[in-house]
Amino acid sequence: MAKRALITGVTGQDGMYLSRLLIDKGYEVFGLVRGQNNPKRAVIERWAPEVTILTGDLLDPSSLHRALLTAQPDEVYNLAAISFVGYSWENAHLTSQVTGNGVLNMLEAIRLYSADDPGRVRFYQASSSEMFGRVQEVPQRESTLLWPRSPYGVAKVFGHYMTINYRESYGMHASSGILFNHESPLRGPEFVTRKISLAVARISLGLQDVITLGNLDAKRDWGFAGDYVDAMWRMLQQDEGDDYVISTGETHSVREFLDAAFARVGIEEWDRYVVQDPAFMRPAEVDLLIGDSSKARDVLGWTPTMSFEQLVGAMVDADVALEQPRAAA
Numbered sequence: 001m002a003k004r005a006l007i008t009g010v011t012g013q014d015g016m017y018l019s020r021l022l023i024d025k026g027y028e029v030f031g032l033v034r035g036q037n038n039p040k041r042a043v044i045e046r047w048a049p050e051v052t053i054l055t056g057d058l059l060d061p062s063s064l065h066r067a068l069l070t071a072q073p074d075e076v077y078n079l080a081a082i083s084f085v086g087y088s089w090e091n092a093h094l095t096s097q098v099t100g101n102g103v104l105n106m107l108e109a110i111r112l113y114s115a116d117d118p119g120r121v122r123f124y125q126a127s128s129s130e131m132f133g134r135v136q137e138v139p140q141r142e143s144t145l146l147w148p149r150s151p152y153g154v155a156k157v158f159g160h161y162m163t164i165n166y167r168e169s170y171g172m173h174a175s176s177g178i179l180f181n182h183e184s185p186l187r188g189p190e191f192v193t194r195k196i197s198l199a200v201a202r203i204s205l206g207l208q209d210v211i212t213l214g215n216l217d218a219k220r221d222w223g224f225a226g227d228y229v230d231a232m233w234r235m236l237q238q239d240e241g242d243d244y245v246i247s248t249g250e251t252h253s254v255r256e257f258l259d260a261a262f263a264r265v266g267i268e269e270w271d272r273y274v275v276q277d278p279a280f281m282r283p284a285e286v287d288l289l290i291g292d293s294s295k296a297r298d299v300l301g302w303t304p305t306m307s308f309e310q311l312v313g314a315m316v317d318a319d320v321a322l323e324q325p326r327a328a329a
């Protein structure tokens with residue numbers, strides 16, 4: 001019998017990579033898509049036509065219950081969230097509801113659905129290195145004290161502890177992946193890596209003059225999204241639910257990302273192409289993230305496959321290919 005998986009947030013970067021990974025492993029995959037006439041629905045239908053689309057919203061508990069009844073999943077991957085940190089200050093209440101309370105809605109729906117056998121449905125929660133915020137330890141690991149610096153980070157802490165609480169209270173097979181930043185050509189253009197790769201591609205093709213950014217000194221532990229969804233799957237194949245940090249163990253500044261991206265198109269001196277604007281600075285910044293993923297490497301046998309330079313190169317190349325027809329027109 002093929003295993004069955006339900007993915008919330010299937011239209012996002014990770015949902016798209018995870019859906020392909022599970023399909024390739026022979027799973028029957030169900031994806032939750034929100035809203036009426038959501039334009040992303042067509043995108044996931046093209047990307048992975050094998051996925052059965054279900055409509056629902058993390059804010060609507062009955063839609064989650066219905067999705068469980070239809071999908072009858074062995075595994076649920078809760079990837080849905082308002083995930084853009086910058087946006088979360090302007091929309092703190094909504095972020096708390098979706099990114100925080102939405103996790104509780106999903107956990108509760110699973111608890112009621114599988115009350116006869118609490119371990120029947122395995123649950124993955126998309127926790128985040130943003131929870132470390134003002135970091136209390138370098139590198140950050142599973143035991144590092146959480147000190148979130150944004151409404152998004154606070155909401156993720158709530159979801160993280162709810163996941164642990166449901167595991168401890170009800171014996172659910174619930175795992176929380178504390179994932180550090182992971183990127184790809186499918187990354188949303190609001191995030192700094194994709195904003196840069198798109199702009200560098202367009203600048204190299206003569207389609208754009210400058211890129212306007214905020215803090216260039218922030219440091220992130222950037223990995224490849226394709227590697228990180230593999231870690232999610234590995235967590236749910238363990239005998240028990242648990243928490244795992246997933247990271248590369250290398251950190252780079254936004255400035256270093258700019259170095260690598262511009263170098264890819266043959267530009268060594270990029271100062272004249274980059275403008276800084278306080279509008280892109282955050283009320284509270286997470287200055288440095290670098291993760292220690294020894295536990296995941298030892299227990300899950302997980303390891304990242306793509307270097308920082310390869311990742312930046314792949315993103316810039318993909319955006320050059322995307323923008324080339326516009327330059328030729």
Ligand code: NAP
Nearest residue numbers: 009011012013014057058079080081083126128179181182
């Ligand atoms: P993403 O591209 O922003 O995708 C977010 C997904 O959530 C989208 O499919 C979105 O649907 C969906 N969504 C938003 N609000 C919803 C609601 N009320 N009900 C149902 N679905 C809703 O994010 P991602 O980069 O793939 O990340 C996946 C998860 O991992 C997120 O929870 C994120 O916070 C977390 N995470 C990401 C990273 C990272 O570096 N990428 C690191 C740590 C943790 P629409 O397409 O309709 O908007």
Ligand code: G4F
Nearest residue numbers: 083085128129130180181190191192193213214215218280
């Ligand atoms: O790309 P970012 O917006 O990602 P951020 O805030 O680290 O959040 C991402 O990673 C988290 C994991 O740690 C996820 F949980 C979350 O869902 C999301 O996927 O910003 C990265 C850094 C920040 O320090 C920001 O201040 O880049 C800096 N930055 C500088 N200029 C900018 C810009 N960020 C954005 N988005 N846009 C700018 O113009």
